[in-house]
Structure formats: structure tokens, C-alpha cells
Amino acid sequence: MTKISLDILAFAAHPDDIEISCGATLLKSIDEGKSVGIIDFTAGEMGSRGSGELRLEEARRASELLGLTVRHNLGLRDCFFEPSESTLMTLITHIRRYRPNIVLCNSPTDRHPDHGRASKMVREACFYAGLGKMETHFEGELQEPWRPKAVYQYIQDYHLTPDVVVDIAGYWERKVALLRCFGSQFHSATSDEIQTPISGAEFFDFLYGKALIVGRQAGMTLGEGFISDRYIGVSGLDQLI
Numbered sequence: 732m733t734k735i736s737l738d739i740l741a742f743a744a745h746p747d748d749i750e751i752s753c754g755a756t757l758l759k760s761i762d763e764g765k766s767v768g769i770i771d772f773t774a775g776e777m778g779s780r781g782s783g784e785l786r787l788e789e790a791r792r793a794s795e796l797l798g799l800t801v802r803h804n805l806g807l808r809d810c811f812f813e814p815s816e817s818t819l820m821t822l823i824t825h826i827r828r829y830r831p832n833i834v835l836c837n838s839p840t841d842r843h844p845d846h847g848r849a850s851k852m853v854r855e856a857c858f859y860a861g862l863g864k865m866e867t868h869f870e871g872e873l874q875e876p877w878r879p880k881a882v883y884q885y886i887q888d889y890h891l892t893p894d895v896v897v898d899i900a901g902y903w904e905r906k907v908a909l910l911r912c913f914g915s916q917f918h919s920a921t922s923d924e925i926q927t928p929i930s931g932a933e934f935f936d937f938l939y940g941k942a943l944i945v946g947r948q949a950g951m952t953l954g955e956g957f958i959s960d961r962y963i964g965v966s967g968l969d970q971l972i
Contacts, residue, residue, distance in 0.1 A: 742834065743837060745778070842887075854882055897957070
């Protein structure tokens with residue numbers, strides 16, 4: 732069995748959740764030499780625009796632009812996935828397979844109900860993955876327990892107060908290029924599909940405004956915010972400058 736250890740493993744209810752919410756953070760992390768993977772729960776097939784097949788192709792293009800180590804889609808039903816034993820065991824298997832130091836997941840509460848539900852499931856799976864009596868197998872081999880060192884929830888549509896902000900100065904245009912991989916979901920002057928809250932011409936301006944606000948409050952030009960369920964510990968105050 733080929734073993735891959737990731738620095739960061741990001742989970743998302745839908746393809747494009749991560750690119751919208753923390754695409755610049757992942758671009759920066761990969762530039763710094765970090766290994767990054769993404770696991771999408773669904774193909775976003777219930778979205779008002781595009782199709783599941785198209786969303787998967789768009790995610791493939793975004794993955795290439797990001798420079799991901801791996802990306803998987805679990806094939807769960809958009810809008811209908813539930814925190815079943817089977818799904819939790821699948822999440823645990825992937826966490827143990829890739830042994831990430833950091834896990835990212837959806838916002839704890841948001842406009843789309845899938846986001847909060849996926850967030851809770853991933854956070855639970857990260858805990859269960861560290862239990863020795865929780866047995867999982869991959870490619871016929873018994874997996875060893877693994878609990879990520881940290882789990883952070885990226886902030887999505889709703890404005891939530893972050894616990895940590897990543898400086899993304901110099902990465903905005905590259906983030907926009909990532910988003911444009913998902914052309915079915917965003918503004919197109921030639922599209923005759925139904926309008927959605929993210930398909931308006933102003934949506935990228937909205938995202939930029941959020942990055943300005945979050946960054947300014949953290950002493951940066953642009954930032955992406957994350958929430959933590961636990962205190963964030965540092966070895967010294969100089970790490971907080």
C-alpha cells in the first residue's frame with residue numbers, strides 16, 4: 732500500500748467550497764512546500780447551475796491549477812448525505828490514509844445546510860480517527876489510529892468571527908483564477924441559466940470585501956479567516972506578531 736502523508740487535508744461538502752473560502756490559503760501553503768489534498772463529499776449535483784458531471788470536471792481543472800497532491804470525491808448525495816456510521820467510517824479511513832497534520836472543513840453554520848452538517852461530521856471523524864479500538868482497513872491492511880494536530884473551519888457565506896486569519900496578500904488574482912475554473916457557478920454575461928446568490932457580477936467583489944475586512948482587523952491587507960473549536964497554542968508571543 733502506497734502511503735501518503737499530507738500537511739493539509741481539506742474537506743468540502745461541494746466542489747468550489749474550498750476554492751471560494753480558502754483557495755488563497757492553499758495556494759500559499761503549496762508555494763511554501765506543503766502537501767495538500769482535498770476530499771469533496773458530493774459533486775454539487777443539486778446546484779441550480781451546471782451539473783454534477785460538469786462540476787467534477789471543473790474541480791479537476793482547479794486541482795491542477797492549485798497543484799494538489801490528491802483530490803477525491805466521495806460521491807455522496809448532494810443535500811441528502813447524513814452522519815451515518817458508513818459515512819463516518821469512510822471519513823476516518825481517509826484521515827488515517829493521509830495522516831494530515833491539519834484538517835480544514837466547512838463553516839460550522841452557513842446559508843447552505845450541507846456546510847454545517849459536513850463540518851460536524853469531519854470534526855467528529857477527526858476525533859474518532861484517533862481511537863485505537865475504532866478499526867478501519869484500506870487496501871486490505873489494518874490502519875493505525877491518527878488524529879490531526881489541528882482542525883480549522885473555513886468561513887464561507889455568513890460572516891463569522893475568525894479565531895485565526897491567514898495573510899493572503901499577493902494571492903488574490905490567483906484565487907480568482909481558481910474560481911474561474913468553476914465557470915458554471917459564477918457570472919457569465921452569455922449564460923441563460925437561473926441566477927443564484929453566487930452568480931451575480933458582484934460576487935467576486937463581495938469576496939474581496941470580506942478579505943479586506945478580515946485582513947484589516949488582523950493587521951493585514953487581505954486575509955482568509957478560520958474558526959477553531961479549541962484554543963490555539965503558540966510557543967511564544969512572537970508567533971502572534
